[in-house]
Amino acid sequence: MKETVLKEFEKVFGDTEGVKVFFAPGRVNLIGEHTDYNGGHVFPCALTIGTYAAARMRNDRKLRFYSMNFEQLGVIESSLDGLKPEKEADWTNYPKGVMWAFGERGFEIPQGMDILLNGNIPNGSGLSSSASVEVLTGAILRDFFGFQVSNQDLALIGQFSENKFNGVNCGIMDQFAIAMGKKDHAIFLDTSDLSYTYAPVKLQGAKIVIACSNKKRGLGDSKYNERRSECETALAELQKVVDIKSLGELSEEQFEEYKSAIKDETRVRRAKHAVYENQRTLKAVKALEANDIAQFGQLMNASHVSLRDDYEVTGIELDTLVEEAWKVPGVIGSRMTGAGFGGCTVSIVEDDAIDTFKKQVGEAYLAKIGYAADFYVVEIGDGPVVL
Numbered sequence: 001m002k003e004t005v006l007k008e009f010e011k012v013f014g015d016t017e018g019v020k021v022f023f024a025p026g027r028v029n030l031i032g033e034h035t036d037y038n039g040g041h042v043f044p045c046a047l048t049i050g051t052y053a054a055a056r057m058r059n060d061r062k063l064r065f066y067s068m069n070f071e072q073l074g075v076i077e078s079s080l081d082g083l084k085p086e087k088e089a090d091w092t093n094y095p096k097g098v099m100w101a102f103g104e105r106g107f108e109i110p111q112g113m114d115i116l117l118n119g120n121i122p123n124g125s126g127l128s129s130s131a132s133v134e135v136l137t138g139a140i141l142r143d144f145f146g147f148q149v150s151n152q153d154l155a156l157i158g159q160f161s162e163n164k165f166n167g168v169n170c171g172i173m174d175q176f177a178i179a180m181g182k183k184d185h186a187i188f189l190d191t192s193d194l195s196y197t198y199a200p201v202k203l204q205g206a207k208i209v210i211a212c213s214n215k216k217r218g219l220g221d222s223k224y225n226e227r228r229s230e231c232e233t234a235l236a237e238l239q240k241v242v243d244i245k246s247l248g249e250l251s252e253e254q255f256e257e258y259k260s261a262i263k264d265e266t267r268v269r270r271a272k273h274a275v276y277e278n279q280r281t282l283k284a285v286k287a288l289e290a291n292d293i294a295q296f297g298q299l300m301n302a303s304h305v306s307l308r309d310d311y312e313v314t315g316i317e318l319d320t321l322v323e324e325a326w327k328v329p330g331v332i333g334s335r336m337t338g339a340g341f342g343g344c345t346v347s348i349v350e351d352d353a354i355d356t357f358k359k360q361v362g363e364a365y366l367a368k369i370g371y372a373a374d375f376y377v378v379e380i381g382d383g384p385v386v387l
């Protein structure tokens with residue numbers, strides 16, 4: 001891949017003098033969905049697929065971007081002066097947002113850049129191609145300009161840029177999983193204080209299989225922000241009867257005791273998901289530690305049911321992929337992953353059932369939805385690197 005991006009860089013920008021190549025992964029969340037903006041726990045991991053960049057400094061303040069994934073857009077130009085989100089800037093609003101966010105943190109970017117990207121994460125798939133680009137941009141800026149920032153800072157700056165520059169009120173999970181990724185480990189992160197531990201993912205003769213629905217969506221046009229504000233309203237209602245800072249502080253029993261304070265049936269279900277999903281995540285991490293993969297899988301399945309019925313972020317595409325997966329012998333667990341409304345599912349599938357899984361789920365999906373799903377057997381990888 002290094003050769004590919006260098007070659008393309010030369011074609012697009014003339015030569016490769018001063019160019020360095022970088023990589024940042026994508027991520028998949030194993031369990032703990034829509035808990036990260038509710039002060040709960042998440043359990044994601046970085047992948048070995050992600051985004052590659054070839055980049056160099058310029059002697060002026062110009063920014064030139066090119067993506068091999070959006071060749072039709074050609075070179076998109078901008079400037080370090082007056083960085084602001086623009087519709088016609090398309091995907092470059094992500095790297096531009098990170099440059100702006102560094103500036104807000106007091107890190108002045110002294111020189112413009114030429115940046116070429118090539119990602120092997122399916123776009124809009126829910127494997128965080130945008131967070132990957134954000135962390136990647138941060139890693140490039142840190143390397144070229146010597147900014148003293150940790151990988152955790154790269155995650156926070158990426159999230160800040162997405163919230164304030166790109167207008168999506170996402171939590172910290174995606175950027176954190178990508179910036180802090182560790183090969184063969186998932187990250188057990190408490191989003192209330194950012195404390196975390198790494199848990200080895202030993203699947204004993206099974207693999208992580210991603211099924212991509214190919215239903216395109218971006219968080220911006222989804223109901224993501226709406227769910228977030230429903231949870232905030234439910235929290236405010238609960239705070240009238242119980243002293244909590246976030247939904248993640250409640251046990252299932254406490255939720256049942258206090259839930260009548262929430263004055264709307266829909267909001268009760270939204271908050272219930274946030275509370276129960278957080279508890280499921282705690283149980284799932286314990287199950288994995290105890291090598292109880294079957295229990296881990298059951299909790300993944302229960303997570304999907306809750307996201308489908310209470311949080312209502314699945315949709316026919318994701319439900320079809322998951323419900324068909326549950327029918328295949330050798331599937332240990334299957335659920336939607338990421339924000340939902342399209343994107344991907346994550347399944348743990350025994351090695352000798354993977355071919356049947358792809359065939360059976362793929363055929364049923366095509367028959368019902370009318371277009372094909374894509375399947376990827378993935379591996380857990382490290383955070384951002386200079387190649």
Ligand code: GLA
Nearest residue numbers: 033034170171172173338339
């Ligand atoms: C998106 C957001 C994350 C998280 C998930 C849902 O991926 O970027 O912060 O909220 O949705 O778990």
